[in-house]
Amino acid sequence: MLEEFLLTPRQYSNLMSGTWVTIQVILGSFALGTVMSLIMGVARLSTRSWVRGTALVYIEFARGISAIILLFWMFFALPILFGVRSMPPMMAGILALGLNMGAYGSEIVRGAIQSVPKGQTEASIALNLTERQRLRHVVLPQAVPIILPPYGNLTIEVLKGTALVSLIALTDLTRVALVIRQNRVLSDDPVNVPFLWINVLIIYLILSQVIAQIFKVAERRSARKFGSA
Amino acid sequence: MPPARWNWEYAWEITPALIEGMLRTILATLLGIVIALVLGLFFALGRRSERKLISYPVASFIEFVRSTPLLVQLFFLFYALPQVEFLPRSISTLSPLTTLVVGLGVHYACYCSEAYRAGINSVPKGQWEASTALNLKTTSKWRSVILPQAIPRSLPPLGNYFVAMFKDAPLGGAITYAGVLFIARALQSADFRTVEPFTIAGILFLMVSIPAAMAVRRLERRVAYESD
Numbered sequence: 001m002l003e004e005f006l007l008t009p010r011q012y013s014n015l016m017s018g019t020w021v022t023i024q025v026i027l028g029s030f031a032l033g034t035v036m037s038l039i040m041g042v043a044r045l046s047t048r049s050w051v052r053g054t055a056l057v058y059i060e061f062a063r064g065i066s067a068i069i070l071l072f073w074m075f076f077a078l079p080i081l082f083g084v085r086s087m088p089p090m091m092a093g094i095l096a097l098g099l100n101m102g103a104y105g106s107e108i109v110r111g112a113i114q115s116v117p118k119g120q121t122e123a124s125i126a127l128n129l130t131e132r133q134r135l136r137h138v139v140l141p142q143a144v145p146i147i148l149p150p151y152g153n154l155t156i157e158v159l160k161g162t163a164l165v166s167l168i169a170l171t172d173l174t175r176v177a178l179v180i181r182q183n184r185v186l187s188d189d190p191v192n193v194p195f196l197w198i199n200v201l202i203i204y205l206i207l208s209q210v211i212a213q214i215f216k217v218a219e220r221r222s223a224r225k226f227g228s229a
Numbered sequence: 230m231p232p233a234r235w236n237w238e239y240a241w242e243i244t245p246a247l248i249e250g251m252l253r254t255i256l257a258t259l260l261g262i263v264i265a266l267v268l269g270l271f272f273a274l275g276r277r278s279e280r281k282l283i284s285y286p287v288a289s290f291i292e293f294v295r296s297t298p299l300l301v302q303l304f305f306l307f308y309a310l311p312q313v314e315f316l317p318r319s320i321s322t323l324s325p326l327t328t329l330v331v332g333l334g335v336h337y338a339c340y341c342s343e344a345y346r347a348g349i350n351s352v353p354k355g356q357w358e359a360s361t362a363l364n365l366k367t368t369s370k371w372r373s374v375i376l377p378q379a380i381p382r383s384l385p386p387l388g389n390y391f392v393a394m395f396k397d398a399p400l401g402g403a404i405t406y407a408g409v410l411f412i413a414r415a416l417q418s419a420d421f422r423t424v425e426p427f428t429i430a431g432i433l434f435l436m437v438s439i440p441a442a443m444a445v446r447r448l449e450r451r452v453a454y455e456s457d
Contacts, residue, residue: 064438066396069410069431076423081234156296163298167403174301181308194309201297201305208296 007199008189011180018176019203021090025162025172026207028094029101030155036102037151041109042135055106062103067161071096075168093165101158108150112143145222152215156208163204173203240425243416247426250412251433257329257408258395264334265394266387269341273349274371276342291339300400303332307404325406333394340390348383349375385452388445395438409433 007015043055062070075092079085116139124134166175177200184191275287294302311322323331352375360370402411413426 060439060442061435064435064442065431066399066434066438068397068399069427069434072410072413073427073431076417077427080424083234160296160298163300164400166300174298174304177301178304193312194305197301197305197309200301201293204297204301205293 005195005198007191007196011189011191011196014176014180015173015199015203018171018173019207021170021172022159022162022174022207025090025093025097025165025170026155026159028090029097029158029162032094032098033101033105033154033158036099037105037109040102040106041113044106044110045113059103059106062099067096067100068164068167070100071164071168089165089168089170092168093162093170097158097161097164100161101154104154104157105151108147108154109143112146113139115146116142141226145219145226148215148219148222152212152219155211155215159204159208159211173200234424236422236425239420239422240429243426244429246412246416247409247429247433250407250409250430251437253406254398254401254408254410255395255437257326257333257401257406258391258398260326260330261333261337261394261398262391264330265337265341265390268334268338269387270345272338272342273345276346277349291342294336294339299332299336299397300403302336303328303400303404306332325401325404328404329398329401329406329408333398336397337390337394340393341387344383344386344390345379347386348379348381351382352378381452385445385449388448389442392438392441392445395441396434399434 040055040058043051044059046052046055065073071092074096075087075089078092079087120138120142121134124138129138162172163174165172166178169175171179177196180187180191180196181193184193272287272291275283276291278284278287306323306328307325310316311318313321356374356378357370360374365374399408399410401408402414405411407415409430413430416426417423
């Protein structure tokens with residue numbers, strides 16, 4: 001029974017190289033998403049109305065359009081609009097998923113900043129800190145413990161979203177599984193299709209558990225470092 | 230001169246087909262919502278069950294579904310299920326629409342169960358105690374006391390999940406369901422044009438999802454107002 005469930009070593013090594021591509025996509029999207037979240041989350045609370053407006057338009061647009069439509073539009077339409085020949089699928093994937101993540105993330109950042117007690121801001125003004133110092137040394141550090149839990153969930157959502165890049169021919173974990181399934185007739189390695197997909201699902205499950213654990217450690221650390229939460 | 234990047238005539242020509250695809254995407258979403266609403270409530274109740282034989286498997290199933298990509302789940306339903314030997318064909322071989330609806334429905338039922346759970350937990354303890362004091366049976370306690378108070382409070386998060394479900398519905402294209410994205414891809418391979426189909430698909434999408442998200446926000450305010 002167990003042997004039936006396992007795939008051949010060659011298939012596993014293919015799945016592993018697909019997993020590596022998936023990890024690269026999630027790292028890239030996470031980096032871009034986090035930068036966008038911080039910038040746009042802060043911009044949403046700016047005193048200048050045009051900054052607030054720009055952030056709002058970005059958030060509504062990147063959240064309202066689904067990640068998959070954004071991905072296809074970036075990959076197929078954007079290069080032609082700009083007169084470039086084509087965009088590498090990895091870049092299109094990271095751009096689409098990162099921008100999408102940033103829209104959700106900035107709402108998390110905004111909520112967390114707003115939940116920092118007002119007295120902290122007032123005290124920073126009284127201490128004559130500049131706006132940037134106030135944000136960097138007073139408000140954001142206190143927002144971190146509030147940001148982390150929902151941000152971990154968001155990161156798992158983005159991990160799930162990385163499966164979409166298989167549709168623009170990037171050989172991530174999902175794509176590798178599709179190829180193994182397609183080649184099963186010609187290949188020397190026979191494959192039981194249900195078990196193949198169960199293996200893939202379990203790899204994704206492991207990846208999301210790893211992300212959840214990383215965030216749990218980060219939450220514990222930030223709670224120790226920044227007190228209360 | 231480079232070829233025109235945006236051709237209005239072509240754009241108008243393909244819009245009706247894309248709208249039709251959009252309607253199919255909306256149809257799949259609505260059917261998925263029905264499944265998620267009903268199944269999600271059962272999941273929420275199952276997870277609360279005092280019998281570990283029920284609550285453990287339900288909780289692990291929810292965790293598993295929430296941790297894995299919907300796209301892979303759809304591939305599993307579409308490609309793997311028909312090859313499971315002991316299942317009768319009529320159950321295991323699903324049409325693209327059924328696959329998409331079942332996939333969306335079960336995936337989001339796991340999210341909806343959390344929304345219901347939060348709603349149930351927000352019912353004050355006195356209500357439970359009063360039901361016990363009045364000697365209500367378990368079914369009438371749930372039906373007449375707890376759920377009528379829990380469900381209105383679950384509505385805003387449920388609404389958010391339905392908007393999210395709509396955004397995932399174009400995935401049906403990967404299993405040949407002719408929704409808006411599938412039509413855009415078909416136009417791309419037929420006419421070798423990409424800018425118009427994908428841009429119009431995106432605009433159509435925003436035209437539905439932004440008003441839907443706004444409606445959910447209004448609902449959120451209203452529920453918060455009423456429960457104050």
